[in-house]
Amino acid sequence: MTENQLRQCIKFALEHGYQIDEGAFKFLIEISKSTNPLELMQEVITKIENQEETFIISREILERLHKIEETRFEGEAKSIQPYAKNVEPKIEVLEDPTDKTKTSGRIKDYIQYFVNRFRKIEKILKSRSDFKDAVPLSQIRNSPPKSKVKAVCIITEKRERKNSIDLIAEDLKDEIRFTVTPNSDRELMEKARKLMLDQVIGIEAVKIGDNFLKVEDIVLPEVPNRKPRTSKEEIYAALISDLHVGSKEFMEEEFNKFLSWLNLEYGNDVSRDAAGKVKYLIIAGDLIDGVGVYPNQEKDLEIPDIYEQYREVAKLLSKVPEYIEIIVIPGNHDASRKALPQPSIPKEYAADLYEISNLHSLGNPAYIRIHGVEFLVYHGRSLDDVISSVPNMSFLAPEQAMKLLLQARHLAPIYGGKTPIAPGDKDHLVIERVPNVFHAGHVHVSKSCTYRGTFIVNSGTWQRQTEYQRMMGLYPTPGIVTLLNLRTFQTINLNFAG
Numbered sequence: 001m002t003e004n005q006l007r008q009c010i011k012f013a014l015e016h017g018y019q020i021d022e023g024a025f026k027f028l029i030e031i032s033k034s035t036n037p038l039e040l041m042q043e044v045i046t047k048i049e050n051q052e053e054t055f056i057i058s059r060e061i062l063e064r065l066h067k068i069e070e071t072r073f074e075g076e077a078k079s080i081q082p083y084a085k086n087v088e089p090k091i092e093v094l095e096d097p098t099d100k101t102k103t104s105g106r107i108k109d110y111i112q113y114f115v116n117r118f119r120k121i122e123k124i125l126k127s128r129s130d131f132k133d134a135v136p137l138s139q140i141r142n143s144p145p146k147s148k149v150k151a152v153c154i155i156t157e158k159r160e161r162k163n164s165i166d167l168i169a170e171d172l173k174d175e176i177r178f179t180v181t182p183n184s185d186r187e188l189m190e191k192a193r194k195l196m197l198d199q200v201i202g203i204e205a206v207k208i209g210d211n212f213l214k215v216e217d218i219v220l221p222e223v224p225n226r227k228p229r230t231s232k233e234e235i236y237a238a239l240i241s242d243l244h245v246g247s248k249e250f251m252e253e254e255f256n257k258f259l260s261w262l263n264l265e266y267g268n269d270v271s272r273d274a275a276g277k278v279k280y281l282i283i284a285g286d287l288i289d290g291v292g293v294y295p296n297q298e299k300d301l302e303i304p305d306i307y308e309q310y311r312e313v314a315k316l317l318s319k320v321p322e323y324i325e326i327i328v329i330p331g332n333h334d335a336s337r338k339a340l341p342q343p344s345i346p347k348e349y350a351a352d353l354y355e356i357s358n359l360h361s362l363g364n365p366a367y368i369r370i371h372g373v374e375f376l377v378y379h380g381r382s383l384d385d386v387i388s389s390v391p392n393m394s395f396l397a398p399e400q401a402m403k404l405l406l407q408a409r410h411l412a413p414i415y416g417g418k419t420p421i422a423p424g425d426k427d428h429l430v431i432e433r434v435p436n437v438f439h440a441g442h443v444h445v446s447k448s449c450t451y452r453g454t455f456i457v458n459s460g461t462w463q464r465q466t467e468y469q470r471m472m473g474l475y476p477t478p479g480i481v482t483l484l485n486l487r488t489f490q491t492i493n494l495n496f497a498g
Contacts, residue, residue, distance in 0.1 A: 005036065005037055005038060005495070005498050006028065006029075006037060008038050008493060008495060008498075009028060009037040009038045009040075009041045011493075012038060012041050012042065012045075012492065012493070013041055013045065013057060015490070015491065016045050016490065017055060018045060018055055018056070018057050019055060019056045019057065020056075020057050021056055021057070021058050021059070023058055023059030023060075024057050024058050024059045024061070024062050026059070027059045027062045027063065028040070028041075028062070036498070038494075038495070038498075039267070039268050039270065039271055040062075041057075042270045042271060042274075042492065043065075043268060043269070043270040044057065044061065044062060044065050045057075046270055047065050080264055080269065080272050080273055080276050081276065082264060082275070082276035082277075082321070082323065083234075083235070083276050083277045084235055084236075084276060084277050084278055084279040084323055084324065085276075085321070085323040087233060087235055087279055087323075089279065089280075089325045089370075090369075090370060090371045090372070091280075091325060091327075091360065091368060091369070091370050092368065092369040092370075093360075093362060093366070093367075093368055094367035094368060094369055094374065094433065095365075095366065095367040095428075095433070096344070096362045096363050096366050096367075097341035097342070097343065097363040097364070097365070097366070097428050098343040098344045098362065098363040099343075100341070100424075100426070100428060102424065105423070109423040109424055109425070110423045112423070112424065112425045112426075113421075113423035113424055113425070113426075113427055114154070114198075114415075114427075115172060116425065116426050116427045117154075117200060117410070117427040117430060118152075118154055118171070118172060118200055120427065120430040120432060121152075121200035121221050121409055121410070121430060122152045122200065124221045124409055124432075125152050125200075125201075125202045125219065125221055126152065128202075128219070131150060131152075131202050131219060133150060134150040134151055134152050134202060135149065135150065135151060136151070136171055136172075136173060136174065137151055137153060137169070137170070137171045137173070137174035137175065137176045138173055138174045140176060140205075140207065140213070141174060141176060143207055144207070145207055145208065145209060146206065146207065146208075147206070147207045148204070148205075148206055148216075149204070149205055149206075149207060149213070150202065150203070150204050150205075151169075151171065151176075151202070151203050151205075152171065152200065152201075152202050153169035153170060153171050153176075153200070153201065153202075153203060154169065154170050154171070154198060154199070154200045154201075155167055155168070155169055155195055155196070155197055155198065155199050155200075155201065156168050156169065156170050156175070156197065156198070157197070158192075158195060158197065160193070163182035164179055164180060164181055164182050165179070165180040165189070165192045165193065166178070166179050166180075167179070167180070167192065167195070167203070167215070169203065176213060177211070177213070178203055178205055178213045178214075178215050179212065179213065179214055179215060180192040180215045181214055181215075184215070188215065188216075188217065188218065191218040191220075192215070192218060193390075193391050194390050194391065194404065195218070196385075196386065196389060196390060196404075196408065196413045196414050197389075197413075197414050197415075198413050198414055198415045199408050199410070199413040199414075200221070200408075200410070200413075201218055201219065201220060201221070202218070202219030202220075202221075203215060203217075203218060203219070204216045204217040204218075204219065220407045220408065220409075221407070221408065221409035222406075222407055222409070222452075223406045223407070223409070223431070223434045223451070223452050223453075223454055224434060224452065224453075225452040225453060226434070226452070226453045227453055228373070228436040228437075228453050228454070228455065228489055229372050229373055229374065229436050230372070230373060230436075230486060230487050230488070230489060231371035231372050231373055231486035231487045232371075232372070232487065233371060233486075233487060234277060234485060234486075234487040234488070235277050235278070235279040235280075235371060235485075235486055235487070236274060236277045236278045236279065236280075236483045236484060236485055236486065237278070237279070237280040237281075237282055237370065237373075237375075237437075237483075237484045237486060238262070238278050238280070238281045238282070238481055238482070238483055239282050239284070239439050239457055239459045239481070239482040239483075239484060240258075240281070240282070240283055240284075240441075240459050240460070240462070240481055240482075241283055241284035241285055241286060241331070241379070241380075241439075241440070241441025241442070241458075241459045241460070241461065242284075242285070242286040242331065242441045242442065242444055242459075242460065242461035242462065242463060243255065243283070243286065243287050243288070243313065243316075243461075243462045243463070244286055244288065244289040244333065244461065244462065244463035245287060245288050245289065245303070245309055245312050245313045245316065246288050246289040246290070246301055246302060246303040246304075246306075246308070246309035246312065247289035247300055247301060247302060247463050247466065248300055248301065248302045249300065249463045249464040249465070249466050250289070250302065250462060250463055251462045251463065251464060251478055251479055251497060254462065254478070254479045254496045254497050255316065255462050255479075255496075256316075256319075257496045258479075258481060258494075258496045259316065259319045259320065261275050261494070261496070262275055262278060262281075262319075262320055262321060262324065263275075263319070263321055264276060271494065274483060274492060277485075278324055278483070279323070279324060279325065279370075279371070280324065280325050280326075280327065280370050281320060281324055281325070281326045281327070282326075282327045282328075282375065282377060282439060283326070283327070283328045283329070284329060284331070284377050284378065284379055284380070284439050284440055284441040284442075284459060285328075285329050285330055285331025285332075285333075285334065285364060285379030285380075285441055285442070286330075286331030286332070286333040286334060286379065286441065286442070286461075287310070287313045287328060287330075287331075287334060287345070287353075288306065288309035288310060288313060288333060288334060288335075289301060289303075289309065289333055289463070290306060290309070290333040290334065290335070291304065291305075291306050293332070293333050294468055295468075296468075297468075299467075300466050300467070300468070306335055306349060307349060310335070310345075310349055310350035310351075310352065310353055311352050313350070313353060314350070314352035314353045314355065314356060315352075317353070317356055317359060318356055320358070322357065322358050323358075324358065325358055325360065325370075326356065326358055326359040326360065327359075327360045327362065327366075327368060327370075327377070328345070328353075328359065328360070328361050328362070329342075329344070329361075329362050329363060329364040329365070329366050329377050329378075329379060330342045330343075330344065330345045330363070330364050330379065331364065331379035331380075331381070331441065331442060332379065332381050332442070335349040335350065336363075336364070337422075338420050339420040339421060339422035340364070340365075340381065340382075340411070340412055340419065340420065340421050340422065340429060341363060341364060341365060341422070341428045341429065342363055342364040342379075343363045344361045344362055344363045345361055362377070364377075364378060364379050365377060365378035365379075365411055365428075365429070366378075367433055367435070370486070371486050372486075373436045373437060373486050374433065374435050374436045374437070375435055375436070375437045375438075375439055376431065376433070376435035376437070376438045376439070377439050377440075378411055378438070378439070378440045379440065379441055379442050380398070380402075380440035380441050380442030380443065380458065381412070381418070381419045381442055382405070382411060382412035382413075382414070382417075382419040383398055383401050383402070383440070383442055383443055383458075384417070384418045384419065384442075384443075385412070385414045385417035385418050385419050386401040386404055386405065386413075386414070387401050387443075388417075388418075389414060389417070390404060395443050395445060395473075395474055395475075396445055396447075396475070397445075397447060398440070398442075398443045398445055398447055398458040399447040399448055399449045399456045399457070399458055400449075402438060402440055402456045402458065403449070403451050403456060405431070405438075406431065406438065406451060406452075406454060406456070409430060409431045409432075410427075410429055410430055410431060411429040411430075411431060412429050434454065435454055436453075436454060436455065437454070437455045437457070437484065438454055438455070438456045438457070439457050439459065440457075440458050440459075441458060441459050441460070441461070442458075443458060443474070444460060444461035444463065444469070444474060444476035444477070444478070445458060445460060445475075445476060445477050446458065446459060446460030446477045446480040446482065446493065448482060448491065450489075455484065455489060455491075457482050457484075457491075459480075459481075459482055460476065460477050460478060460479075460480045461476050461477075461478050462478055462479060463476065463478060464476070464478055478497050479495055479496040479497025479498070480493055480494065480495050480496070480497070481493070481494045481496065
């Protein structure tokens with residue numbers, strides 16, 4: 001048993017509200033030569049939930065409920081009928097940018113883009129009862145000393161000094177400098193440090209003098225704290241991303257193991273029972289590795305032709321059972337345009353993909369509702385900019401950067417960084433709808449959390465670490481599938497690379 005398997009086993013138990021005592025921990029180590037501890041824990045917790053009232057898993061419970069022959073399902077596996085096969089799909093595409101991505105590239109487009117961004121987020125901020133009285137910056141400029149003021153503005157510059165932070169902010173007609181002073185409390189200073197350029201925020205301040213406005217609070221557009229909408233039926237969505245088919249490091253064997261699991265041909269009774277409840281497979285971009293995406297990529301390619309890469313993807317995804325609905329969006333390695341928002345993968349490059357009857361190809365980002373649960377599916381290119389520009393962010397914790405995007409109510413606040421953004425009359429990257437699930441990929445690290453009722457998941461990758469990633473200091477966690485129970489919002493992480 002690897003340390004990673006044991007960690008996943010314990011994490012699974014904790015996520016389901018159970019503690020593991022010392023005796024149970026030792027038992028897991030003892031039986032590790034003959035069974036996968038995560039699969040055993042999934043089996044045991046299922047039985048406990050149905051049979052016992054306890055929150056502590058002891059050695060006695062493990063020994064009593066565990067049956068060695070149930071950990072492998074080769075010749076003697078019981079027949080499991082897929083529950084999801086008899087469940088009608090319920091898919092609504094709420095927003096798809098595919099037909100909304102036209103731009104002329106004129107200066108007018110850039111102006112309209114930022115005006116639209118400002119107006120949308122201003123509306124969100126002013127919907128708060130405590131921020132309806134926000135005023136234009138021009139009115140603040142003319143207000144008397146000691147006035148308490150509120151404004152909605154966009155951050156155009158941030159100057160961090162030793163003990164203070166200057167924020168240069170604009171609205172549609174004026175520009176003003178606000179200062180977070182050295183005597184500000186720690187929470188306010190932290191908020192200021194995490195602000196991103198081009199982010200639209202609310203500011204509460206006191207006017208000390210003509211050119212000195214002391215910040216008293218920073219108000220983020222935020223997502224409201226609420227209970228997620230759930231499905232009435234106990235079905236699962238399998239969340240993955242970043243296949244990178246065509247790369248020499250694409251994990252073909254492990255991905256085929258995942259496909260075998262979806263077809264109930266791999267795993268123990270408990271995991272195959274879960275596989276039978278999978279109704280949706282959602283892939284958050286980078287189906288292929290592409291060609292010429294980064295310097296000297298050709299050395300890393302097993303399939304150097306982009307058409308062949310998509311043919312191979314189609315061959316793999318055609319093995320997904322027909323009753324499972326597949327939803328795909330493009331990423332920065334796909335053949336769609338690179339600038340956000342991206343239209344769906346062009347049929348001219350991926351004709352075979354469009355022949356799969358249960359596959360739905362959407363743009364990036366896309367809002368969908370499946371069985372009553374609203375998903376925001378986004379590849380995640382802007383996570384590069386967020387992680388590199390905001391203090392204490394890490395590629396090893398992408399869910400924290402995704403949380404910042406929810407707080408900012410924008411998928412790519414920073415303009416002009418690594419993330420190309422197409423200007424137009426509307427900013428389609430503002431998070432106007434609050435999702436129940438925010439699913440992204442791109443950084444190749446599987447992590448998740450819940451924030452204000454929204455389940456956040458970055459679903460990792462199916463590509464081993466490349467030399468380029470090694471050089472960039474990126475350490476992927478490949479082969480992990482996040483299963484989300486749409487009725488209970490409980491999750492299971494299955495590691496097909498372990």
